[in-house]
Amino acid sequence: MILATGGTIAGSAESGTQAGYTSGRVAVDTMIAAVPGLPAIARIQGEQVANVGSQDMTFAIMIDLADRINTLLGDGVADGVVVTHGTDTMEETAYFLNLTVRSKKPVVLTGSMRPATAVSADGPLNLYNAVAVAADPDAAGRGTLVVMNDRIHGAHSLTKSNTTSVETFISPINGLIGTVNYGTTEYFRRPVRRHTCQSEFSLTGVTSLPRVDIIYACADMPADLVDGSVERGARGIVIAGDGNGNMNAATVERAARAAKKGILIVRSSRVPTGKVGRNVEIDDDHLRFIASDELNPAKARILLMLALLNKRSREEIQRLFYAY
Ligand code: ASP
Numbered sequence: 001m002i003l004a005t006g007g008t009i010a011g012s013a014e015s016g017t018q019a020g021y022t023s024g025r026v027a028v029d030t031m032i033a034a035v036p037g038l039p040a041i042a043r044i045q046g047e048q049v050a051n052v053g054s055q056d057m058t059f060a061i062m063i064d065l066a067d068r069i070n071t072l073l074g075d076g077v078a079d080g081v082v083v084t085h086g087t088d089t090m091e092e093t094a095y096f097l098n099l100t101v102r103s104k105k106p107v108v109l110t111g112s113m114r115p116a117t118a119v120s121a122d123g124p125l126n127l128y129n130a131v132a133v134a135a136d137p138d139a140a141g142r143g144t145l146v147v148m149n150d151r152i153h154g155a156h157s158l159t160k161s162n163t164t165s166v167e168t169f170i171s172p173i174n175g176l177i178g179t180v181n182y183g184t185t186e187y188f189r190r191p192v193r194r195h196t197c198q199s200e201f202s203l204t205g206v207t208s209l210p211r212v213d214i215i216y217a218c219a220d221m222p223a224d225l226v227d228g229s230v231e232r233g234a235r236g237i238v239i240a241g242d243g244n245g246n247m248n249a250a251t252v253e254r255a256a257r258a259a260k261k262g263i264l265i266v267r268s269s270r271v272p273t274g275k276v277g278r279n280v281e282i283d284d285d286h287l288r289f290i291a292s293d294e295l296n297p298a299k300a301r302i303l304l305m306l307a308l309l310n311k312r313s314r315e316e317i318q319r320l321f322y323a324y
Contacts, residue, residue, distance in 0.1 A: 001078040002044060002131070003068060004028035005061065005093075006051040007086025009123040011115035021115040023053030023086055031084065034116065035124045035131075041183055042080075042135040054086025054093070054111075059209050059305075062093055066100040066203055073103035080106040080134030084127065087111045087168060090146060091158055095299045098144040098155035098195045099306055099324060100203050106139040107196075109146045113166045122149065122166045125182075132183035139185065142177055143195035152178040154191040156324070159272060159296055172273035173294050193294075194323050201306045209305040212236040214297045215251075216270060223250035226258055236264035236304045240297040245269050245276035252282060259288035264308070264317060268292035268300040278318075288314060293321045 004010060006024030010031060013021035028046035038044050049068060050061045065083065072078040085093055094109050101107055110130035112123035130147040133139045144155040148169050157171040171177075178187035213229040215221075217239055229237050239255065241247050245267030247255070259265045267289055269276050278284045278291040292300040303324055307317050 001072050001080075002028060002032060002046045002082045002084065002127075003049045003065065004031065004046060004051065004084045005049050005054070005057070005065065005086075007054050007084060007090075007111045008115050009084050009086075009110070009112040009126070010051060011053075012117045013115050016117055016119040021117070023115075024051040026116050027051070028084070031116070031123070031127065035128050037128060038131055041128075041132050044131065052086070054089040057086070057089045057093060060207075062096045063203055063206060065093070066097055069097065069101050069107055070103065073101070073105045073107075078105070080108070080139070082127070082130045082134045083107070083109045085109050085111050087113060087148070087160055089298070091155070091160060091296075092298050092302055094144050094146050094155035094158070096302050096306075099199050099201045099303070101144065101196050102199070104141045104197055106134045106136065106142075107144045108134045108139070109144065110148060113164065113168055129180040129183060133180055133185055136185050138187060141190070142187070143191045145177060147180060150179055150181055151176055152180055152185070152187070155195070156191055156193045156294070156299075161272065173275070199324070201309070206309060210235045210308040212238060212264075212301045212304045212308070214238045214240055214301055216240045216297075217242045217247045217251070219248075221248055221251055223248070223254045226251060226254040230258050230261070230263055234263065235308050236266065236301075238266045238268050238292070238297045238300045238304065240270040241267050241276065242270060244274070244280050245291060246281055252287065255289070256287040264290060264304060264314065266290045266292050266300050266304055266321070268295060268297040270297070272296070290314060290318045290321060295321065
């Protein structure tokens, strides 16, 4: 089953070489028709779940997507699912599905960096490869995957690294899950962190998620951003810290004050690779902070939102950051 949500893979421009285009214009059946050879690798059906640029992706769409995938895979309607998606927030949806889909069957996100109308559009081969991975029994049990530019990434590790290049996704800490070349797959590893069937998160009865904000740290940052988030009802704040999850002393002080009131403060990093460890330059034990470990700010936010759906202690939430 191919579930389409929009993105550049469904984008169109006036000419084949212009930089400007509109995401989410082409319908799923047109996208499928543009990829000869698909019927030879799988029996395909397409469904339009949304048609947005992924900068407009919402948790309402993500929840619908997870519900639909759980039904399709759980009822045996599909042996695998491909989700077409914009690349801007693809890592967030992939990680969300990694935690909320309850099936070992393959779930594979794909997209493109060039619109469907571009010279050398990358969408058709990405879609072909994504279907090949979703149809491959060997892809099962590896969590939600992202297939782009012949690479197979795991949802926990991948991140977008280039604004325009077709080689934009990288898995900097743990490396690739595998590669796929014109439909031929090769796997290198299984994800180490918990996902899908081992996940303790449930969307049953969930229609919205608690507010968690991200604050980007920088030199001489204004500390009152923390107060602004708290006043607007954030139940958690992820600091996209400098270096190993750092922030200036004024922000540490405001964040500690918020943490004392029960707001969950997670220290992540604006640096694209490396872990954020506890009690390195900041005394997390004393200040009641949580370290994001391997999760970048956008994924740390998603984990914290799901964690806040149930009553959990700060220690318990820190454990989740090591486990997922
Ligand atoms: N802005 C687009 C999106 O995320 C970019 C892309 O798909 O590559 O929908």
